[in-house]
Amino acid sequence: MPPSQVKAFARSPGTRAKIDRIDAELIARFTIFRPDAGRTLSAEHLRLLRASTIRRVQVVVMRKRLLAQFPAHRKSGTAKLFEDLDGELKKRLDVAIAELESRISELLGRDKHLADAARILRSEPGIGPVASSTLIAELPELGALTGEVAAALTGLAPMAQDSGTLRGKRAIAGGRRAL
Incomplete structure (x- = not known):
């Protein structure tokens, strides 16, 4: 979904605050309003x-x-x-x-x-x-997507380990399971 379309949609009701909850609500409403926006595949x-x-x-x-x-x-x-x-x-x-x-x-x-x-x-x-x-x-x-985002979504991006015995180390983790 193109960010510019979401931003234009966010400005339409006059919402100006910038917090994650409001952003999430705006994106959710946008996808209801325009379910196929940004999709190249049905x-x-x-x-x-x-x-x-x-x-x-x-x-x-x-x-x-x-x-x-x-x-x-x-x-x-x-x-x-x-x-x-x-x-x-x-x-x-x-x-x-x-x-x-x-x-x-x-x-x-x-x-x-x-x-x-x-x-x-x-x-x-x-x-x-x-x-x-x-x-x-x-x-x-x-x-x-950028290369960094694609790497994160596929589980190939190095992630910092902030807890346990691996503190300060980086390892690949996460991503979409099927990938």
């Missing part, structure tokens, strides 16, 4: 993209847990007992992941702005389709 489209990326992570975790059981089955001598079931389950999870990745790609391709954002993100070494779609879904304001 709430529905963002909701679908976010749900798809979250579901992909969930299915990948399921597959990872299944694969972690294979050595335990071999070690205990039960690998033959579960071989067919585990193989079929792994195939189903692989298909589900591929279908979700296809849906995510389709959602990103529906919007020129999103497709451009994905292309720019993927041009960076180490950023592939999964990382770029997750960044777009969980940090839709990316591109309108």
Whole structure:
């Protein structure tokens, strides 16, 4: 949401005080008055993209847990007992992941702005389709933030430790959990 629009909205009823509670109330009223201000992506489209990326992570975790059981089955001598079931389950999870990745790609391709954002993100070494779609879904304001704010929102900014044994040290912490 552009700060200039919020400031103009704040001046409209004649509010001049500058305290956090009043600022928060003004921003809340502004978002009710102009819910799509500053958004480049519709709430529905963002909701679908976010749900798809979250579901992909969930299915990948399921597959990872299944694969972690294979050595335990071999070690205990039960690998033959579960071989067919585990193989079929792994195939189903692989298909589900591929279908979700296809849906995510389709959602990103529906919007020129999103497709451009994905292309720019993927041009960076180490950023592939999964990382770029997750960044777009969980940090839709990316591109309108300073580097410091983006680092803080992703949990990559060094934060001062003001208590405990780490007093005076800095460590990365916080941020949006999915990122």
